Amino acid sequence: xxxxxxxxxxxxxxxxxxxxxxxxxxxxxxxxxxxxxxxxxxxxxxxxxxxxxxxxxxxxxxxxxxxxxxxxxxxxxxxxxxxxxxxxxxxxxxxxxxxxxxxxxxxxxxxxxxxxxxxxxxxxxxxxxxxxxxxxxxxxxxxxxxxxxxxxxxxxxxxxxxxxxxxxxxxxxxxxxxxxxxxxxxxxxxxxxxxxxxxxxxxxxxxxxxxxxxxxxxxxxxxxxxxxxxxxxxxxxxxxxxxxxxxxxxxxxxxxxxxxxxxxxxxxxxxxxxxxxxxxxxxxxxxxxxxxxxxxxxxxxxxxxxxxxxxxxxxxxxxxxxxxxxxxxxxxxxxxxxxxxxxxxxxxxxxxxxxxxxxxxxxxxxxxxxxxxxxxxxxxxxxxxxxxxxxxxxxxxxxxxxxxxxxxxxxxxxxxxxxxxxxxxxxxxxxxxxxxxxxxxxxxxxxxxxxx
Amino acid sequence: xxxxxxxxxxxxxxxxxxxxxxxxxxxxxxxxxxxxxxxxxxxxxxxxxxxxxxxxxxxxxxxxxxxxxxxxxxxxxxxxxxxxxxxxxxxxxxxxxxxxxxxxxxxxxxxx
Numbered sequence: 001x002x003x004x005x006x007x008x009x010x011x012x013x014x015x016x017x018x019x020x021x022x023x024x025x026x027x028x029x030x031x032x033x034x035x036x037x038x039x040x041x042x043x044x045x046x047x048x049x050x051x052x053x054x055x056x057x058x059x060x061x062x063x064x065x066x067x068x069x070x071x072x073x074x075x076x077x078x079x080x081x082x083x084x085x086x087x088x089x090x091x092x093x094x095x096x097x098x099x100x101x102x103x104x105x106x107x108x109x110x111x112x113x114x115x116x117x118x119x120x121x122x123x124x125x126x127x128x129x130x131x132x133x134x135x136x137x138x139x140x141x142x143x144x145x146x147x148x149x150x151x152x153x154x155x156x157x158x159x160x161x162x163x164x165x166x167x168x169x170x171x172x173x174x175x176x177x178x179x180x181x182x183x184x185x186x187x188x189x190x191x192x193x194x195x196x197x198x199x200x201x202x203x204x205x206x207x208x209x210x211x212x213x214x215x216x217x218x219x220x221x222x223x224x225x226x227x228x229x230x231x232x233x234x235x236x237x238x239x240x241x242x243x244x245x246x247x248x249x250x251x252x253x254x255x256x257x258x259x260x261x262x263x264x265x266x267x268x269x270x271x272x273x274x275x276x277x278x279x280x281x282x283x284x285x286x287x288x289x290x291x292x293x294x295x296x297x298x299x300x301x302x303x304x305x306x307x308x309x310x311x312x313x314x315x316x317x318x319x320x321x322x323x324x325x326x327x328x329x330x331x332x333x334x335x336x337x338x339x340x341x342x343x344x345x346x347x348x349x350x351x352x353x354x355x356x357x358x359x360x361x362x363x364x365x366x367x368x369x370x371x372x373x374x375x376x377x378x379x380x381x382x383x384x385x386x387x388x389x390x391x392x393x394x395x396x397x398x399x400x401x402x403x404x405x406x407x408x409x410x411x412x413x414x415x416x417x418x419x420x421x422x423x424x425x426x427x428x429x430x431x432x433x434x435x436x437x438x439x440x441x442x443x444x445x446x447x448x449x450x451x452x
Numbered sequence: 453x454x455x456x457x458x459x460x461x462x463x464x465x466x467x468x469x470x471x472x473x474x475x476x477x478x479x480x481x482x483x484x485x486x487x488x489x490x491x492x493x494x495x496x497x498x499x500x501x502x503x504x505x506x507x508x509x510x511x512x513x514x515x516x517x518x519x520x521x522x523x524x525x526x527x528x529x530x531x532x533x534x535x536x537x538x539x540x541x542x543x544x545x546x547x548x549x550x551x552x553x554x555x556x557x558x559x560x561x562x563x564x
Contacts, residue, residue, distance in 0.1 A: 238496045238503035297497040307499055344500045357499055 048138035054267035055143045061258025062150035066094050066157050069255050072248030073310070074161055077303070077356050080240040081438025082165045083448040089160045089169075093176045094153045100180050101149040102127055108181065109188035110148060117196035120189045137265060147262060148188075155184050155211045161356030162219035163428075165229050166435050169443045171428035174421045179218060182413045187214050187406050201388030202402045203373050203395065205274065206263035208318025208366040209406045216363015217410035219354055220346065225418050226429055228353035230436070242302045249306035253282055256313045260320040273385070274320040277328035278313065281320075284329050285312020288336025307361060311339035314365035319373035324383025327376035331369055339365050367403045374399050453548040453561060454522040458513045459487065460533040460541040465511050471532035472515065475524060479564075483512040491539035510541065516548055518561045 071090035075083045097105075104125055111129075113121025123129055127145065134141035156176040163172070190197040191204045204210060229236065239245060260278040264271035289308020294300040315335035316328055323331065342360035346352055354360065374396035377384040389395035422428050429435075434442035441447060460468060465482065472480065486507035493506040517525050526543055534540055553563040 233501060234504065236503055238505070239498055293497075293500070296500070299497070301498065303498045340500065347501055 046138055047135060047140065048266075051137075051266045051268075052139040052143060054271065055139050055147055055262060055265065058258035058262025059143065059147040059150055061255045062147070062262065063094075063153065063255075065252050065255030065259060066090060066150070066154045069248050069251030070154060070157055072244050073252060073306075074164065074248070074356055076241040076244030076246075076248060077161075077239045078164050079237045079438065080449055081440055083240065083440065084444055084446050085169070085439035086160065086164050088444055089164075089172050090157045092169075092173060093157045093160070096173060096177055097153045097156055097180055098149055100177055101145075101152045105152055105180060105185055106145050106148065108185040109152070110144075110193045112194055117199065118189070119186050119195075120193050139265070144265075151207060151211060151259075152180060152184060152188075155207075155215050156180055158211070158215035158358055158362055159219045159222065161358040162223040162354050163226050164355050165439065166429055167226060168425055168428055168430055169439075171421050171425050174424060175222070175417055175428070178417045178421070179414065182417060183214055183218060183410050184210070187409060190405070191402065197398075197402045197405070200398045200401070201395070202398050203322055203377060203388060204318045204370060204402065205321030206260045206317045208314070208370040208373075209402050212314045212317060212362040212366025213370065213403055213406045214410045216359040216361075216366060217407040218414040219358035220352060220363065221411050221414040222418055223354040223359075224352050225415070228351075229355065230432070232353045233347060233351075239303055245303055246306050249309055253309060253313065256282070256317075260317060264321065270321055273324070277323055277325060277331075278316050278320050280325055280328040281316035281332035281335065282309045282312040284332025285309060285315065285336040285339075288333045289340050292337055292340045307343075307357070308336045308340070311335040311361045311365045314362045315339070315369035315372075317366065318370040319377060322373050322377030322385050322387060324385060326383045327372075330376060330382070331372055334368060334372065335365050338368055363407075367407075370399050370403055371396060453551060453564065454517055454519060455546040455548050456515045456517060456522065456525055456529070457544045457546060458515075458529050458533065458541065459485065459510050459543075460513065460529075461535065461539060462509050462511045464533045464535070465513070468513060468529055468532040471528045472525065475521075475528050477515055477517065477525065479515070481514040483514070485510045485512045489539070489542065508539070516551060516564055518564065 067090065068087075071087045074090065075086040078086055104122075106127065107122055107124035108120045111120045111124045113123045115121075130141060130145070132140075132142070136144035156179055159176070159179070160172070186195075188210050189195040191202055191210050192198065197204075197209075202209070231237075256278055257275050261271040261275040264274055286305045286309040289311065290300045290305040293304040312332040312335045316323075316331050319327065319331055339361050342364040343357045346354050346357065346360045352359075374387060374389075374392045375384075376382055377387045378392040378395070379386050380392075387395045389398060418428065430439065430442060458468070462484075469480070487510050488506060488508055491508065493504055493508060496503045496505060513529070515525060522545065526545065529543060550559060551561070551563040552559050
């Protein structure tokens with residue numbers, strides 16, 4: 001409390017200085033950095049139990065998004081003979097990503113010490129630096145490591161949607177592990193670890209670039225390299241269990257409160273606003289997707305409305321710390337329309353079997369939100385909370401740079417990793433026979449449904 | 453003896469069963485099946501992509517009867533299963549060479 005009060009007083013005095021000297025940009029810059037230093041030194045040694053409690057909770061919510069939320073969401077969308085393989089992919093990736101995060105991921109993503117802007121240092125490999133008393137701001141570093149780990153878990157798990165029903169399990173493990181280190185960790189460092197995009201003032205509150213753009217671009221690349229499922233696009237079997245899709249999607253919605261509101265890294269007003277705008281965007285995108293589908297196909301479908309929800313959540317993710325409620329409605333509506341047509345574009349126009357629409361929903365949504373936040377976060381008439389650049393046009397340039405860089409790294413690195421994994425596994429695709437039999441039987445020796 | 457094999461819409465199963473019991477038919481075999489005729493399949497749309505469902509759920513009812521009541525049974529099934537919409541199904545009548553009741557070894561029409 002006292003430190004907050006002091007900080008407020010200092011802030012006020014600096015603000016009056018700014019007012020007096022607003023024509024001198026050097027003074028402005030030094031004043032702002034002094035405030036930041038005051039804030040950091042005031043917070044660095046004190047553990048706030050309220051914030052810690054929320055971060056513990058948010059961590060559990062984000063893990064819940066993958067296990068079982070995303071796993072069920074994806075599993076319901078495939079044929080009944082592949083349901084277990086999708087659950088297995090998500091579960092195994094969650095375990096593998098956790099170990100990699102402990103070994104090198106956290107260090108490469110979120111610690112300085114490498115002396116460059118491109119990737120983090122190696123001082124936290126195997127978390128050897130960590131003690132039980134280590135703090136990150138006003139909560140334990142252990143909690144911060146766990147919270148960020150759940151993001152590193154869900155991101156490669158999102159890519160599963162691109163290669164379901166036809167990939168070798170060994171290829172899934174090798175690809176996901178390499179991808180986490182080569183794509184996720186650097187991009188995470190660029191944006192959240194103090195790398196070059198952070199220095200330019202990029203806005204990505206909870207992972208529009210770090211999570212959704214990287215996963216979407218990589219999904220499209222791997223789907224194009226792996227080839228289409230047999231029968232794509234005309235004689236495929238439809239989603240085997242839309243009820244399971246809805247169950248998983250609803251878990252994602254709930255978990256997303258931890259994802260976005262937890263990214264405030266505190267139980268404060270920013271977290272509250274993030275939760276509100278996250279919810280509004282999801283609800284709007286669901287309804288808009290449903291209406292677009294109703295109009296173009298004649299029927300409002302369950303799989304459609306819940307896909308709209310995921311699109312709305314992915315799109316608000318980068319913007320959830322910067323927009324107000326009205327901005328959230330606009331983001332949700334844009335997501336519902338643009339991601340809907342993106343699905344058709346990828347599958348019909350590009351002819352790529354990105355089976356569960358990872359690129360169209362997560363990639364397009366993440367990039368859309370990352371760009372829209374420039375204007376909607378701006379303190380204009382739409383209730384934005386503020387952006388990092390002077391004008392929204394300047395911010396848009398930075399946002400676009402971030403998206404381009406993340407997509408470029410994702411595409412190139414995914415291409416190289418898949419070539420390597422393919423060489424190691426003798427081709428990443430299962431035989432035609434196994435694909436027909438279904439991966440549950442062929443790869444895992446189990447059967448999702450024994451209904452006799 | 454005739455084996456009357458009727459492929460009908462699943463929701464008509466109860467009606468057909470009732471109608472057959474009313475005319476004294478005491479046994480039947482029911483098989484859940486999939487198929488299509490002129491009705492063809494239908495399409496389902498998920499996320500804007502069309503999926504063609506070729507095979508529709510159907511029910512096959514098999515009843516073995518003495519020759520003299522075969523026509524009556526056929527009429528009864530037609531009346532009970534008809535909705536006058538495409539996809540109502542078909543009836544095939546097949547001659548039966550022999551029937552055996554496994555419990556007693558009885559043969560011929562007494563075994564029906």
